[in-house]
Each structure stands twice: as structure tokens, then as C-alpha cells.
Amino acid sequence: MCLAGLVVAIRADDPAIRTLMLRAFTPFSATSSGDPDARLDLRFEPAAIWIDGSPEPRADVAGDVIRVEHRDFVGVIGAEGTQLVAVVPRDVLSIENALRVLYALLLIRHDGLLLHAAGVVREPGATVLFGRSGSGKTTAARLARGRPVLGDDLVALRRGPSGWCAHATPFGGLAARRRRARSAPLRELFRLRQGPAFEARPLAAARGVAELLQSAVLPAALPADRVLALERCGALLAEVGVQELVFPLDNGLWRWLDERDR
Amino acid sequence: MSATAEGARPRRDPSAAWRVVDGEVVMVLPSTGKVHTLNAVGTRFWELVDGERTVAEIAGQMADEFDAPADRIAADCQVFAAELSERGLLVW
Numbered sequence: 001m002c003l004a005g006l007v008v009a010i011r012a013d014d015p016a017i018r019t020l021m022l023r024a025f026t027p028f029s030a031t032s033s034g035d036p037d038a039r040l041d042l043r044f045e046p047a048a049i050w051i052d053g054s055p056e057p058r059a060d061v062a063g064d065v066i067r068v069e070h071r072d073f074v075g076v077i078g079a080e081g082t083q084l085v086a087v088v089p090r091d092v093l094s095i096e097n098a099l100r101v102l103y104a105l106l107l108i109r110h111d112g113l114l115l116h117a118a119g120v121v122r123e124p125g126a127t128v129l130f131g132r133s134g135s136g137k138t139t140a141a142r143l144a145r146g147r148p149v150l151g152d153d154l155v156a157l158r159r160g161p162s163g164w165c166a167h168a169t170p171f172g173g174l175a176a177r178r179r180r181a182r183s184a185p186l187r188e189l190f191r192l193r194q195g196p197a198f199e200a201r202p203l204a205a206a207r208g209v210a211e212l213l214q215s216a217v218l219p220a221a222l223p224a225d226r227v228l229a230l231e232r233c234g235a236l237l238a239e240v241g242v243q244e245l246v247f248p249l250d251n252g253l254w255r256w257l258d259e260r261d262r
Numbered sequence: 263m264s265a266t267a268e269g270a271r272p273r274r275d276p277s278a279a280w281r282v283v284d285g286e287v288v289m290v291l292p293s294t295g296k297v298h299t300l301n302a303v304g305t306r307f308w309e310l311v312d313g314e315r316t317v318a319e320i321a322g323q324m325a326d327e328f329d330a331p332a333d334r335i336a337a338d339c340q341v342f343a344a345e346l347s348e349r350g351l352l353v354w
Contacts, residue, residue, distance in 0.1 A: 205284030206299045213288065213297045226279030226290045234283060 001099070002030035002181070004156040004167040006106050008099070009036035014044035016090050024092045025099075028170050028181045038082040038106050042095060045087040057101055059220035066220045073098050077220070081105035092177070100171045103156070104217040108225050112158030113232045114217040118192075119150030119166045120254070125187030126166035127257065128155055129245065130215040135192040136247065143253050148182060154217065157186060157236065164240055186240055191215075195246035198256045208242030209233045272343060272352040273313035280308070293350045303328065307342055311352065317343045 001008045007030055012018045021042075022029070057070040066077040068084075072094040075086035086098040104114040117130035118137040128150075129140050141152035149168075153176070156167040164186035170177045191203060191211045203211065212233040218225055236242065247253050274280075280289035287300040287308050300308055306327065310320045321339040325332040346352045 204286075206286035206288050209281075209283045209288045210297045210299050213290065218295070223277040223279055223292065226295075230279050230281045230288065230290070233288075234281060237283065 001025055001028050002032070003028055003103055003169060004107060004112055004158045004165075004183070005160070006038070006103070006110055006112075006158075007032045007034075007036045008038045008040050008102060008106070010040045010042065012042040012044075014042070014090065017042050017044055017088065017095070020090060020092050021095060024095070024177050025170055027177070027179060037110065038084070038102055040098065040102055041083070041085045042098070043085065043087045045089060057097070057219050059101075059222075061220070061222060066222070068101055068219065070094075070097050070101070075101070077102070077105065081109055081220075093173075096171055096177070100154070100169075100217070101219045103169075104219050105225070107156055107158060108216075108218070108228050108232065110158065111160075111232075112156060113229065113236075114169070115155050115157055115212070116153065116215040116217065117155040118152050119155035119168070120144040121148040121150065121182070121184045122187065122254070122257065124185070126150060126184035127188050127190070128157070128166050128186060129190045129192045130155075130212065131192040132215060136194050136249070137192060139249060140192065140247070140253060143251055147254065148184075149179065150182065150184070151176065151179070157232075159235065159239075164236065189236060189240050189242045190245035191242060193244060193246050194249060196248055197246070198248065198252070199246040200243050200260065201246075203242050203244050205237060208237045212236060212242060268318070269316055270354050271313055271316055272311050272347070272354050274308070274311055275351050275353050278351050282309075289351070291349055291351070303338075304342065307339060308346075 057068050059066050059068045064079045068075045073086050073088045075084050077084045084102045088094040107114050115130050117128045118141040119126050119128045138152045141149050151169050153172040154169045156169050165183050166186045167183045168179050216229050277292040280287050287305045289298055317339050321336040325335040
């Protein structure tokens with residue numbers, strides 16, 4: 001699998017899980033002869049071992065490994081974040097959650113960030129709208145009719161030789177998994193907020209970094225990861241900028257953004 | 263040791279992730295992962311916490327730098343140090 005240029009080699013001992021994987025993540029599948037950036041070893045467990053009902057995974061450092069508990073999988077990640085052994089049921093969503101954790105860790109270590117955001121290609125680049133649950137990400141993506149959507153909940157950002165790019169992710173259910181694995185140069189970053197009228201305004205630097213950081217996916221509460229995330233958010237602020245976008249829930253969002261650029 | 267104990271020399275919790283952005287600290291609380299920002303005054307206090315100065319010494323330096331009444335700055339610094347301690351950001 002390849003996401004944001006990062007290749008994860010996936011191995012599954014269960015034929016049914018292999019079939020699920022191949023069907024579910026086809027747009028993001030990749031063949032690579034080189035060394036992968038990480039490995040995911042999926043082990044089938046039919047028993048109902050999942051007891052944690054929280055939407056976000058819990059991660060604890062135990063010696064040289066990170067132990068991850070999610071509502072539908074448990075896993076162990078090497079401290080360097082490049083190998084995840086996950087015990088999963090035969091369920092695509094569980095596999096997706098394991099992949100999401102691994103890619104969040106990978107991205108933070110490879111000049112990137114997995115962000116709770118909607119991403120829409122608006123030539124000449126991608127507009128990324130981030131915010132916490134209920135801020136309007138899904139609505140904003142839904143309103144982008146006819147424009148390529150990179151994500152309506154999670155978008156991968158990664159800095160390359162020519163600057164930051166936004167990348168589609170397969171995370172967020174069936175529609176996300178069917179999305180094309182496309183990328184676009186990151187054009188602008190908006191913190192979304194619903195309000196009575198359209199308005200875009202710059203955020204103070206520290207607040208911009210803080211808002212970005214709050215929307216970053218950091219599955220393991222490792223101090224080193226938090227430092228890296230702070231660096232990434234600081235770089236995004238300096239190199240792309242962060243604005244606040246107030247928008248009412250109506251169809252005019254993307255038209256308003258287009259007109260604002262003219 | 264409490265934040266108000268005379269002679270105590272607080273240090274920043276080394277597990278707290280933070281950086282100064284345009285003159286203000288952005289930090290992640292080690293215990294909860296929540297993100298906080300400090301204003302310019304809070305940022306200066308945080309910068310001066312080094313394990314070698316007492317809170318009173320930090321307050322004295324800040325009173326000079328901000329040209330503010332020493333007794334008021336001293337009281338504010340004690341309260342702020344206690345708040346940071348409660349959040350696990352200072353080690354005594």
C-alpha cells in the first residue's frame with residue numbers, strides 16, 4: 001500500500017483478510033521492489049477482544065514497543081514506528097484503523113502529518129480545511145461538487161522537495177476507500193468554523209500552530225512525536241500559512257473561495 | 263515541594279513538548295495531550311524557568327523587564343507557577 005509516497009508492506013495470515021485488503025484498498029495498492037517504509041502484519045482473531053469503546057486508540061509505551069488498543073484491534077508497534085503487528089477481526093474497518101495508526105506514526109517521522117481535515121483540489125493546488133469533530137469538514141467536502149476530494153475527515157500532508165503536498169487517504173469508510181490516491185500541492189490551510197457569513201482571516205501564529213496541532217492525529221502519546229508534530233505545524237504555518245475560515249452551512253463555500261481569489 | 267516554597271528552583275518537565283512561535287509558547291500537556299498557548303508574559307516566565315532560579319528571582323527579573331510593580335509580578339508568578347505545576351509542567 002502506498003500513501004503520500006510512503007509504502008507499507010502488508011502481510012496477513014488469514015486468506016479472508018487478504019481478500020478483504022485487496023478489495024477494499026485497491027486505489028492505494030502498490031507494488032514495490034524496494035524496501036518498504038514500514039510493515040503491517042495482520043493476524044486474525046475471531047474472539048471479541050475489543051473492549052475499548054473510545055473512538056481514538058490508546059497507546060502506551062512498554063519497553064521498546066508501543067502497545068495500541070483500539071475499539072476494534074490491538075497491536076504492538078516497534079518503538080521506531082516501522083512495524084505494526086495487529087490482531088484484527090475479518091472486518092475492513094478494523095484493518096483501516098490499524099493502517100490509520102501506522103500511517104499517522106509514519107507520516108510524523110517522514111516530514112508529514114495526518115490531519116483531521118477535508119481536502120479538495122482547487123487548481124492550482126489543494127485547499128485543506130481542518131478542525132475538530134463538528135467543525136464542518138464533511139459538509140465542506142460534500143459541497144465541493146465536481147472537484148476532486150482528497151478526504152472529508154483525514155488528509156495526509158507531507159513536505160517534498162518542491163514544498164508541501166496534500167494527499168488523499170482511504171480512511172473514513174467506503175467512500176474514502178474508493179477515492180483515487182491523488183495528491184496536489186498544498187495551496188492553503190483553513191481552520192474551519194461555522195458562522196453566519198463567509199469570512200477568512202489570518203490566525204495569530206501561536207494560535208495557528210496550536211489549532212493545527214489539535215487537529216493532528218497522534219496515536220501514541222510519545223513526547224518525541226509531540227515534538228515532531230510541533231515542528232511540522234510550525235513549518236506549515238511558516239511555509240503555507242494558517243487562516244480561519246468562517247462559513248455558513250450553504251452551497252456557496254467553494255464559489256466564495258473562488259471569487260475571493262479573483 | 264510546593265510552588266510557593268521559598269528557595270524552590272523549578273525546572274520544566276522534560277516530557278513537555280513546546281516551542282516558541284512568534285513570541286508565544288505553544289505546548290502540549292504531557293498528561294493529557296491537550297494543546298495550550300502562553301501569552302508573552304507567560305512565555306517569558308516559561309523561558310526563565312531553568313532549575314537554577316527561584317520563582318522570586320524569576321519574578322524580580324520579569325518586574326525589571328516588563329517595568330511592572332514587583333509585588334504584583336511576584337504574586338502573579340507564584341499563581342502561575344502553581345498552575346503550571348498542577349498541569350505537570352514544572353518539576354520541583
